[in-house]
Every structure is written in C-alpha cells, then in structure tokens.
Amino acid sequence: MLLEVTCLCGWQARGTQDEVVDLLTRHAWEDHHVRRTREEILADATPVA
Amino acid sequence: MNDGPIIELAPALTNVAWSPDLVAQTLEALIVYLAPDGLHHLRPIHAPALHLGLAPRQEPGDVVRDAAERYGLGPRLVHSTSWRHEDDRVVLTYLVVVAVPQPLNENLRDERVSRAELARGEAMAAPSTIGVDQVLEHALQHLSWLVKDDEIVREALPDWLDLLAAYEPEPFRGLGAPA
Numbered sequence: 213m214l215l216e217v218t219c220l221c222g223w224q225a226r227g228t229q230d231e232v233v234d235l236l237t238r239h240a241w242e243d244h245h246v247r248r249t250r251e252e253i254l255a256d257a258t259p260v261a
Numbered sequence: 262m263n264d265g266p267i268i269e270l271a272p273a274l275t276n277v278a279w280s281p282d283l284v285a286q287t288l289e290a291l292i293v294y295l296a297p298d299g300l301h302h303l304r305p306i307h308a309p310a311l312h313l314g315l316a317p318r319q320e321p322g323d324v325v326r327d328a329a330e331r332y333g334l335g336p337r338l339v340h341s342t343s344w345r346h347e348d349d350r351v352v353l354t355y356l357v358v359v360a361v362p363q364p365l366n367e368n369l370r371d372e373r374v375s376r377a378e379l380a381r382g383e384a385m386a387a388p389s390t391i392g393v394d395q396v397l398e399h400a401l402q403h404l405s406w407l408v409k410d411d412e413i414v415r416e417a418l419p420d421w422l423d424l425l426a427a428y429e430p431e432p433f434r435g436l437g438a439p440a
Binding site for chain 1: 275313332
C-alpha cells in the first residue's frame with residue numbers, strides 16, 4: 213500500500229510504507245530535531261482502507 | 262549522546278492510502294481569521310497552504326475542521342470555495358474561518374492577507390498557474406456573495422460583513438469594456 217502523510221508543519225510525503233517512514237524520520241530530525249523510530253512512526257499511523 | 266526523542270512529534274494530520282495510478286484528490290484548507298488590523302492567513306510553516314489527504318468515507322468538511330482543531334484553533338465556518346487541477350491532482354479548497362488564535366500554534370505562520378488579482382483562464386482552459394493568494398482572493402469573493410445569499414453563513418460571520426463588502430466583484434469587470 214502507498215501512503216500519503218501530512219505533518220502539522222505542512223510537509224508532505226508519499227510512497228510505500230518504507231519510503232514514508234524513511235522520509236518522515238529524516239524530516240523529523242532535520243526540520244524538527246526530533247528522533248523517531250520506525251515503530252513510533254507506525255504506531256501513530258492511522259489505519260486506512 | 263542521548264538517542265531518545267528530544268520532544269514528541271505529534272501524529273500526522275492525515276495519513277491516507279495513495280496511488281500515482283489513480284486520479285488523486287487533495288484538500289486544501291485556507292485558514293483565516295479576522296483581527297482588528299484586518300484579515301490573516303494561518304499557513305503551515307513548511308508549505309504555502311495546508312494540504313490534506315482525504316481517505317474514502319471521510320467527509321472533507323470534517324477533515325479540514327478537525328485539522329484546524331489539531332492546531333488548537335476554534336473553527337467558526339468551513340466552506341468549499343473552489344477546485345483546481347495541480348500536479349496531477351484535483352485540489353478541493355476549503356476556506357476555514359477561525360477565531361483569533363490564542364496562542365498561535367508553533368507549526369503555523371500568521372500572515373496578513375493582501376488583495377490579489379484573480380487568475381484568469383481561457384474559455385476552454387484553466388489558468389496555467391494559480392497562486393495561493395489568488396485562490397484565497399477567489400474564496401473571499403465567494404464568501405462575499407455567500408453572506409448575502411445564505412442566512413446561516415451571514416449569522417456565523419456577523420463581524421465579517423464590512424470586510425467582505427470590499428470583496429464583492431465589480432459587475433462585469435471580467436468581461437472588459439463594451440465594444
């Protein structure tokens with residue numbers, strides 16, 4: 213499944229689950245100085261159809 | 262070095278299934294409020310406007326209202342005002358009128374709204390480019406008509422009537438001078 217994610221800051225990412233996790237991990241660190249693990253990111257993911 | 266999280270990153274605003282092979286749709290929320298010094302646009306700090314994915318079975322009005330509430334804002338009115346085709350996606354724009362933010366969320370930037378020329382297309386073609394300021398101008402002109410036509414909208418925004426009077430399109434302005 214492909215995902216599209218919008219951060220509260222307006223940043224968006226689209227791609228596979230792996231791609232989105234990678235992009236969001238880098239965005240969190242580079243733009244918000246936050247370290248997040250894959251598990252934390254996926255725990256926040258909203259189930260979609 | 263501490264490898265743990267420095268602060269918590271809030272969950273994403275939207276997280277929806279997406280495919281490049283389908284006609285995609287995006288919600289655009291133009292969040293505005295009226296202050297004593299005029300109209301303000303609240304945009305996310307890393308984008309010119311807030312774009313949100315719309316999952317199946319979700320109501321777009323609910324999605325944009327919920328997004329505003331995630332920023333701690335108090336929505337007063339949500340209304341779809343236009344759509345456009347951009348980057349292979351259909352963008353459905355909602356104007357989201359909120360109360361004065363107290364305080365302003367750190368993920369939002371507060372910008373004064375200035376007047377803009379509407380983007381004009383051709384008879385059989387949309388404008389080649391459309392800026393957020395032009396989409397917002399169109400939305401406010403739409404709202405200026407709506408407060409006259411829709412009692413619910415008028416009652417929701419009694420303090421906006423004077424401001425919106427200035428956004429009434431001049432009759433026939435787009436048609437040019439008579440031959």
